[in-house]
Amino acid sequence: MSSANTENIHLPASASTPLVDFRFDAHQLRLEGESYPENAAAFYGPLAEGLKAYVAGLQGGEQVEVHVALSYFNSSSTKMLFGLFDTLNQAAEQGHRIALHWYHDKEDDIAEEFGEELHVDFPALAFHAHPAD
């Protein structure tokens, strides 16, 4: 099955969960907003499943763009995000082209450091940090 067949995921943002816009058919994935759900595993579980199915169906030759702009993410979300990036990194190690765009407030040193860690831990991803005012 090609990854174009994986169902897109679109969830509007809430006070404590981010906007999720996974357009698998266009190879554009976006997370944006706040992330501190009561149960991070329950929120991120279906996203992780969708992502795994998507990368398993990549044909090769696609350019995958992942945009993550989270103004705040709590500890349990951090763990779940780490799992998503691990899935992407494994796909990139198999030769798929995947770019991770990491957006953060330029004064937010915690988000900046986490981005740097992702860069080190997941070297197969093309990492782009986007500090903003």
Next chain:
Amino acid sequence: MTEQKYYEFLDYAQQREVLFYYVGYFSQNIISTMAETVRLHLETNGVPASTRRRLFSSFVEMAQNIVHYSAASLPSPQDGEIRYGSVCIGREGDNYFLLCANPVEAAELERLRSRLDSLSQMSLEDIKQAYKVSLRAQTPEGSKGADLGFLTVARDASAPLQSSFRNSGPDGQAMFYLKAII
């Protein structure tokens, strides 16, 4: 409480530069509403962005810890949990502090005490290292992520976390207190 006592209570809080105090039942909805207010308060008071981030982060970790682990709960009509505790944010000289309290079961007490004791002995470098390990470790079955939560608060604090327990009932429950200076 008489009106007079309530005035005294409010004066006491003001003298100790308490910016925010809540005691009662916590749910995810209450946390997100309080979090919005705390963020707005810190923004309008010109608190530097990196301090704001640390205060906000520690506030959410502490409040969610209450929702997940407090020994006193209300039956919840929906999916989420509703549990009892207290959170306080204030100023102390040049620093901000956060305090939280909630009852814990007797069976949990020793595990929690030894975890926090070892955390308070760790340097910031040790804490960052333990955080990295915990982030990459498999989550134990049934865990709601408290370990990474405490490490996150410890990482954001400018001094070792302070914790204590006070016996509060014949059933062995204790009141757990945690303080973080940001």
